[in-house]
Amino acid sequence: TRDDFSGFVFKIQANMDKNHRDRIAFVRICSGKFERGMDAYHVQGGRKLKLATGTSMMADDRAIVDEAYAGDIVGLFDPGIFSIGDTVCTGKQRVQFPPIPTFAPEHFAKISQVDTLKRKQFVKGMEELAQEGAVQIFRELGAGMESVIVGVVGVLQFEVLEQRLKSEYHVEVYRQALPYNTIRWIEGDMEESAVRGLSLTRDTCRVQDMRGGKLLLFTSEWNLNWAVEHNPDLKLSEFGNVTF
Template sequence: MADFIKEVERRRTFAIISHPDAGKTTLTEKFLLYGGAIQEAGMVKGKQSSRHAVSDWMEIEKQRGISVTSSVLQFNYNGYCINILDTPGHQDFSEDTYRTLMAADSAVMVIDGSKGVEDQTRKLFKVCVMRHIPIFTFINKMDRDAKDPYELMEEIEQELGIKTCAINWPIGSGKEFQGVYEREKKEVIRFSFGKKGAKEMAETVKVDLQDDTLADLIGAEHCEKLREDVELLDGASEEFDLEAVRSGLLSPVCFGSALTNFGVEPFLEHFLAMTTSPLPRMAGDQLIDPFDPHFSAFVFKIQANMNKAHRDRMAFMRICSGKFEKGMEVYHVQGKKKVKLNQSKQLMASDRETVEEAYAGDVIGIFDPGIYSIGDTLCTASNKFEFDGIPTFAPEHFASIRNKDSMKRKQFVKGVEQIAKEGAIQIFQSPLSGMEEIIVGVVGVLQFEVLEHRLKSEYNVDIERTNLSYRFIRWIGNKDIDLNRLNLSSDTKKIQDLKGNFLLLFTNEWGIRWAEKNNPELILEEFGK
């Protein structure tokens, strides 16, 4: 039992969020570099190398240089076992990011020092606030011309509504970037340009701010400014409060440059010192303690065809309590039956290795024969309960798709259904047409492109897509209503989801009001069951 408690205590599970191009994937790789999980970092869009980022494994990601699906990465560092959930930065994939944040205990927010808080950062931050999870900020790209650090801190506070506390402070930026000052240790960590892919040690110099040698180290002008900045920070800035950090009320801020490895390891060490072991989870009125020896987990992501050689489906699950052992029998709550977890994997993006055991806080992939859905609960049969569900986003863009080659209908239907089960798209059909006419709903339009690419590359199916003008979707709450007797506007469309539920598509809000006014018995709901 003591070993079990020790293993759970050393787990840390966090998600990395950012606006596209802020450096999230690069920071992820540098964490792996310091943890010894990889020997050299690959660049997503680097011209100097043909390698691609470890966490960007899907073919379309390599072509476009963006992350479109969450990756799960694990490594060990200084006695900690760390699970990183790397998320898509592009807003069109915010639903995948939302689900991933449900599996994390904290979040690292990466901000571009030259751009500050951007649109997608705001959206993802709101999700973190909803979950009350701790947020740690890494202001990146200080080796390029950046905004004033006070301005960046103020922007975070005003735009995101969270207090900030500088853990270290930058000395210059761009060509004048000299390094950072560690406030608690009273040390200057000097910056020097180095190789972009290799692990390097920065020069750390313990020096008193009033020491004359400081001017020789960073230059007289930078020395004077640093003294003024530190005096101002000590007197006027928010004081560090660990409880406020862990409650999601105060975000510790560090500065650095992920591309050159500068400031990454100090940030990682600060982060590990402030975060906690896995947090409890709610299952209705029940609080599930991670140190409870009874195994429990929930599925937060499903991914098909991660490796063409395997042609399989993986269900990613966050272990919430107890210990996982390969081959163990658990109860699948939604399926109402016992299942054996024989094929279990730990992943480094698309690379996989069999995992024999795992603990609360860990994320592992299990083979999915087509029985799991996002939000499903797995637990021991002697202690049955159901974790709170993961909300689904209502689609905002719609298109009808048609298979170009009628001889490939089987592959077409299978591909669309499997990709839909991953949660990236939602598919619907006209009540009488079956799968002949498929309507796809997505949160972001780039998902259409990903769908076309994956159907082609994974199922050898070409599709024809017609964008539709619908903007709103509503589920019909009363199952016994006669659809043919509904009084609807001419541009309202009746559809059905894969579970047999009936829905209505509207081009504008006026159509919704018309339907409600002219059909008093009609119950419209924004979320499906």
């Protein structure tokens, strides 16, 4: 057993209070005791932080939490430092839980902003909603954030994304369906130039996630097999760590 405090972020929710544009990271306590105002260490960020305010949620009601124990869930104010799967802990021995796998999306679309003057709101909205884990966003190698490729498990998630962008960030978008149906993460830290140099079919798309991970989007299993056969050193994975 471990007496020191440890917990992991399993959910992030943006704009829970529209008046304050707040963002809450939900942490499940795995060991020890949470105390409001305690100092802790954010393992993935490599930094110390103060857990100034713990919040519990019940429907629309919030309550400040002074103490919580293993098995409890507390909501921490997140200024944009947390990702799903992150660990916070105390004590000399750092704790890092296994990463939560990212399952491959099955539907893809290019999302572009209608009003180019709202680029800042568009980028902020896409990044924050992706960090919640409901959608995954990618951009083509070398491309900016004027438009992004969004991957989802179910097509209804596109409609939810568009509605939330409009209501919470005041951004309207175009959606263009894309023909990809298979995604693979490139294992290892492959440089962008090496990804560009891969022998791939013309309709295979090279992209990267918001953490810089490199991926390939395919329109068919045949194209996937081509990539594997014509690039002997290429190692692909069906799953990736959490991306945003």
